Each structure stands twice: as C-alpha cells, then as structure tokens.
Amino acid sequence: MAEDKLPARSEDFSEWYNQLVVRADLADYAPVRGCMVVKPYGWALWENICDWLDAEFKKTGHVNAAFPTLIPMSFFEKEKEHVEGFAPELAVVTHGGGAELEEKLAVRPTSETIIGHMYSKWVKSWRDLPLLIVQWGSVMRWELRTKLFLRTAEFYWHEGHTAHADEAEAKEEMYRILDIYEQFCYEQAAIPVLKGTKSETERFAGAQITTSIEAMMWDKRALQSGTSHYFGENFSKAFDIQFLNKDNQLTFAQTTSWAISSRIIGAMIMVHGDDKGLVLPPRLAPVQAVVVPIFKNDDEKAKVMDVADRLFAELKAANVRVKFDDRDNVSSGFKFNDWEMRGVPVRVEIGPKDVEKGTVALARRDKPGREGKVFVSQENIAQTVGALLDEVQAALLQRAVEYRDANIHNVQTYDQLKEVVQDGWAFAYWCESTECEKKVKEETKATTRNIPFDQPNEEGKCVVCGKASKRKVYFAKAY
RNA sequence: CGGGGCGUGGCGCAGUCCGGCUAGCGCGCUUGCUUUGGGAGCAAGAGGUCGUAGGUUCGAAUCCUAUCGCCCCGACCA
Incomplete structure (x- = not known):
C-alpha cells in the first residue's frame, strides 16, 4: 500500500505539501488557473482563525465593513508606487452586460485605493477620526506560479484600513496590530514568529514603513506571515483624505493597513506537519478530538458503542470540538491513518478491552505511533482530554521554537x-x-x-x- | 515570457513509435457476505464520443494540420 503514504517530507518537501493539502481535505484545485476551492474542513480551520482575530480587532475598537470587489482602473494611477507594484498582477474586467466598459475595472488586489476614495468622503473633521475599518474577503493577484494556500490567484484575508489624526497614533496602530498578529501566531497557531521592519525593497507598494512577522518553515525557508503598514500621508494625499483639526487647519490624515491571509494555513502545514500528514494546533483545529470505536462482532459493537456514545457526549458537553467516527465501512486502522492525515490533535480509541477495564486509549497527534498512545481511565474523560489538548498545544510551540532557534x-x-x-x-x-x-x-x-x-x-x-x-x-x- | 513535460472512466497510468476485432490495468465508487486494537478479503456491478476542431484512410486513442488547457523548472510575488 505504498501509494497510500505521503511522500516523505524530507525527500520531496514540495510534493509532500501538495499532496497533503488535498489529502487532508483542506482544499482542492479549482477549474480556474491558479485558484483553489477551500473545502469545508479547510474553511472550518480558516473560520477559527478569523474568529479569534475578529474578536481581538473588536476589542481594540475596530469595526467590519465591505467594499466592492471591483475597483476603477484610474484609482490605481493615483499613487505612483502603488500602481507600479500592483499593475502587473491585476485581473481586469473589460465587459459588462455584453458591452465594453467605458472604464475598465480591476478585481481588487488589495483595497487601499477604493477605501481611500471612500475615506476622503467620510473624513471631514478630527471628530471623524480615528476610522478603524476591517474588511473580510478575498482579493486577486495574477500570480505566475501558484501553490495551494501559499500563493493562489485568489486568496482570503482580512485587510484593516485605518485613518488617524497624527503620526504617533497611526504608528501606534501599526505596532498594536503587529502585536495582535504575533500573539495569534504564538498562542493560537503555535508558530513562533519574529517581528521587525521590512527593508526598502521589501516594503509594501506605497508604504513608508512596512512591519512583518516572519516564520520559519520546516524546510527552513521563511514565510512572511502577516504585515502591518504605515503610509504616512501617501494615500491621504493621493485620495485627498483631509480634515479640519482642532486648530481649524486642513490636515492630511495618517493611514495604515494590515493583513493576515489564508496563507497562514500554509504556514501551519509547513511548520507542524509530518510524514503522516497534517498536525493542527488544538486551539484552531476544527476537530480537536475524534472518538474511534473498535469491535469485532455485534455483541462487542453494542457494548463498545454504548461507552463510546457516553464518552462522546461528555466531551461534547465540555465544549471539546469532538467527532464520533462511526463509519462501519472502513477498518479502525484506516480511521487512525485518516485522522492523522487530517491532523486531529487527540484520538480517543475505545475497544472491548477498554470496556472491560474502564479505560480508553488516547493518542496524541504530535507524537505518532506507540509513543503518543496512553491508556487512561474513562472517568473524567473531558478533563483528561482537555489537559492533553493543552499539552499538545504547548508542545507544538516549544518544538517549533527550538527548531527555529537551532537554525x-x-x-x-x-x-x-x-x-x-x-x-x-x-x-x-x-x-x-x-x-x-x-x-x-x-x-x-x-x-x-x-x-x-x-x-x-x-x-x-x-x-x-x-x-x-x-x-x-x-x-x-x-x- | 524562456526551457521541459502532459492531456485516455472520479484519481493515477498503459496502449500511440509500427492504424485493425468489444480501449485495458491499479485505486476509488455501488451491492452482498465475511471482517474491524495501525491503511481488510472475496464475489458481482456501474462508469470512457481517448482535450477540441478539421483532414488522410475501408478503418484513427494511434498518422497529418490547427487550436485549447494543465503541470514542473526559471524571472515576479502576500
């Protein structure tokens, strides 16, 4: 059954990645060049990422809104560096309703321009500031070489766009967001990142300062995992975002923008994954624990299912994101491998021997094979599993930190x-x-x-x- | 855009050089029986106008012409 196995991560990292994304059921190739379909399992992971970030943004005073997907081409011409940076990778709509458009429309590669345009209408007084808006959606960049999650023509993200009355406040915002990103990576994704300022050449097109968080993948290549930019007056001058300050002087607003994209999923794959498949950090895993019943005949099945049902209910009641794998058309061995491929952090195995002894087998994903398997009492299963999830979360981060520092x-x-x-x-x-x-x-x-x-x-x-x-x-x- | 490769059931491929009978194989899928503590077995089934268009021929997956698309390596990029 050699073809059932992934290519070894150490043999062909790129092929390992490509196959893993599809076989872990995260995403599939779309019929459009360079685009992906995020499958329900992958989307559930993305939603967990978004939920945490959204809550943090709201805690810090941000609100969500939605701007159009299509942006008039002329908007890109208004900021010189911005147009140079993005023009080569724009997808452009030339026709609508069967007729050629008078002005071509770009599918947004990022929304500074259209949001800048709107901000100029909305910002008139110092009382209108700060304006702290986040947009959740997708953008499109016509990339020449694509790879699922890491670089696709269309990708999902949130983009924050803020306008402030002065430089200090805008810069503070840029750093505040970068801190939230850092916290997210360490505490949720178990990815150690390094914060810092980008060089002039690596800077975002149109930014005065670009800060980033950088993560080390298993192959030791770097992945820019989030960015936060300070624009100064670059965009407010290009889009005429002006307000009257407290001294009745007409002043250009200071703006920022920042983003984390679905690429972060690629980072999780490449930081934690192993030869058996995906390894997800418990805090973000769509399924934190899976219950796998094991039995040989109807008599055993009845007994095992009875206990498995009870354990499943207990875990669920304790708010563990738990799944009961009651498929009867595949063997338990198949299920073990299947859930390992999907990166589920903890597996709860319950068989006839466990029913007799009042035990269950717990297998932790970060330690594959016998090493990660322990037999524990069925008593207080939710507590035991909860503690193990915390342990796995911490172990993943520690392993990643050590790996990074050693390299x-x-x-x-x-x-x-x-x-x-x-x-x-x-x-x-x-x-x-x-x-x-x-x-x-x-x-x-x-x-x-x-x-x-x-x-x-x-x-x-x-x-x-x-x-x-x-x-x-x-x-x-x-x- | 430069270099290389590939389009044949859902997926992976063989067949193409040298045209010939009903287009094969593995995986997956459906049904049944036996199985289930690390990727189960047997049996019976379903599923393909061979990327597209034109041409040569008694006959084309196979030869010719055109065309479309995809993948890999490079240049560019969150």
Whole structure:
C-alpha cells in the first residue's frame, strides 16, 4: 500500500505539501488557473482563525465593513508606487452586460485605493477620526506560479484600513496590530514568529514603513506571515483624505493597513506537519478530538458503542470540538491513518478491552505511533482530554521554537552568510543599503526578512560591505 | 515570457513509435457476505464520443494540420 503514504517530507518537501493539502481535505484545485476551492474542513480551520482575530480587532475598537470587489482602473494611477507594484498582477474586467466598459475595472488586489476614495468622503473633521475599518474577503493577484494556500490567484484575508489624526497614533496602530498578529501566531497557531521592519525593497507598494512577522518553515525557508503598514500621508494625499483639526487647519490624515491571509494555513502545514500528514494546533483545529470505536462482532459493537456514545457526549458537553467516527465501512486502522492525515490533535480509541477495564486509549497527534498512545481511565474523560489538548498545544510551540532557534545563526563574515542561508537563517549586521541587499539576493537567493525592533544599541559592520552598521537583519530564502 | 513535460472512466497510468476485432490495468465508487486494537478479503456491478476542431484512410486513442488547457523548472510575488 505504498501509494497510500505521503511522500516523505524530507525527500520531496514540495510534493509532500501538495499532496497533503488535498489529502487532508483542506482544499482542492479549482477549474480556474491558479485558484483553489477551500473545502469545508479547510474553511472550518480558516473560520477559527478569523474568529479569534475578529474578536481581538473588536476589542481594540475596530469595526467590519465591505467594499466592492471591483475597483476603477484610474484609482490605481493615483499613487505612483502603488500602481507600479500592483499593475502587473491585476485581473481586469473589460465587459459588462455584453458591452465594453467605458472604464475598465480591476478585481481588487488589495483595497487601499477604493477605501481611500471612500475615506476622503467620510473624513471631514478630527471628530471623524480615528476610522478603524476591517474588511473580510478575498482579493486577486495574477500570480505566475501558484501553490495551494501559499500563493493562489485568489486568496482570503482580512485587510484593516485605518485613518488617524497624527503620526504617533497611526504608528501606534501599526505596532498594536503587529502585536495582535504575533500573539495569534504564538498562542493560537503555535508558530513562533519574529517581528521587525521590512527593508526598502521589501516594503509594501506605497508604504513608508512596512512591519512583518516572519516564520520559519520546516524546510527552513521563511514565510512572511502577516504585515502591518504605515503610509504616512501617501494615500491621504493621493485620495485627498483631509480634515479640519482642532486648530481649524486642513490636515492630511495618517493611514495604515494590515493583513493576515489564508496563507497562514500554509504556514501551519509547513511548520507542524509530518510524514503522516497534517498536525493542527488544538486551539484552531476544527476537530480537536475524534472518538474511534473498535469491535469485532455485534455483541462487542453494542457494548463498545454504548461507552463510546457516553464518552462522546461528555466531551461534547465540555465544549471539546469532538467527532464520533462511526463509519462501519472502513477498518479502525484506516480511521487512525485518516485522522492523522487530517491532523486531529487527540484520538480517543475505545475497544472491548477498554470496556472491560474502564479505560480508553488516547493518542496524541504530535507524537505518532506507540509513543503518543496512553491508556487512561474513562472517568473524567473531558478533563483528561482537555489537559492533553493543552499539552499538545504547548508542545507544538516549544518544538517549533527550538527548531527555529537551532537554525538561526549569527554570522560575521560574508562567507559565513553564504553558507548559512543555504540551509537556515542568518542574523547579521547590515548597512541597510539596497546594493548590499541586492548582492546577497543575486549570489545566494536569500533576501532580507526583517530588522527586529529590539536591538542592543551596539555598532557592528555590515556583513556584505563592512561599513559601520547599527542594526542586524535576518537573511533567508523566502516563499 | 524562456526551457521541459502532459492531456485516455472520479484519481493515477498503459496502449500511440509500427492504424485493425468489444480501449485495458491499479485505486476509488455501488451491492452482498465475511471482517474491524495501525491503511481488510472475496464475489458481482456501474462508469470512457481517448482535450477540441478539421483532414488522410475501408478503418484513427494511434498518422497529418490547427487550436485549447494543465503541470514542473526559471524571472515576479502576500
């Protein structure tokens, strides 16, 4: 049954990923080039991600709204850098109702322009600020090479767009959101991320400052997992977002935008997954525990089902997201493998021997095979499972932190840098010049990921050119 | 856009060079019986105008022409 197994993660990481996404039932290939269909299981995972973030945004004063999918082409021309950044990947609607349109419409690749246009109508007084709006939806970028969740032509996300009266407040907003993203990654997704500022070349088209969280995948490549931008007056000038301040002076608003996309699902796959399939962090897993009954004949079945039903009900009553696998057309061995492929954190196995002894077998997904299996009492099953879920959540994060830290290397020389980025991340002083950054990219394919905020106030030498430099940056090959 | 590969039941493929009978195989699917503590077995079934259009021929999955699409590697990217 070799064809039932995934390709080994260590043999062909890319193929492992491609097959895993489909076989874990997260998504399927759509009939449109580069697009995916997110299946119910994948969407349930996405909803759990969105629910947590949505609650945090609301706690911090944000509100949700919806803007159109289609944006007049002329809007893109208003901000020079923005149009240069996005024009190549726009999908454009040229016809409507059977006739050619007078003005072509772009399918939104991001919504700064149309939201900027509306903000100019809505912002007249300092009393209208801050304006803190989040849009949940999808956007489209005509990517040349796509991969499910990581880079598809259409992807799902939330995009926050805020307008503020002054610079300090806008910057505070940018950092506040980045902190929420960081907290989400550590506490919910069990993905350790590194916060920092993007270099000028890696900056969002039209931003003055782009901050990001960067995560290390299992193959040690970096994945930008969330971004938060400060625009200064770039967009408010382009779209004329002006208000009268308390001193009756006409002032341009300060704006920000920020996003986490469905790409974060790709990050979870590539950080936690193993040769048996997906491994989901308990807090976000659509199914946290699955009950698998095991029996040989009708007599056993009756006894086992009776207990399994009871345990299932207890777990459900304790608000564990639990599933009862009562399929009678597949063997229990098949079910074990099936739920492992889907990444369910805890499996509760109940067979005739357990019924006799008053036990169940608990298998934790992060430790496959016998190592992760323990027999526990049926008493207080919800408590036991709940504690195990917490343990798995913590173990996943710890493993990911250790892996990340073991593969980031401080480097002093350019030769060291070149070697390290072949299979890891390099952390080094950099003079922040585009030339040095470009040289590294051309010679190693590694790019600067971000410059961490908190750095000791020390002076070093740029790892590329040797010039005096104050801050260190992460270099890594990125997705 | 440059290089490479591929379109044949739901999926993965064989057959194409060298045209020939009713287009095969594995997985999956349906039904039945036996099974179920790590990917079960047997039996009987359902399912294909061979990417599309045209041409050559007594006869085309196979040869010719055109066309569409997909995948992989590179350049670009959340």
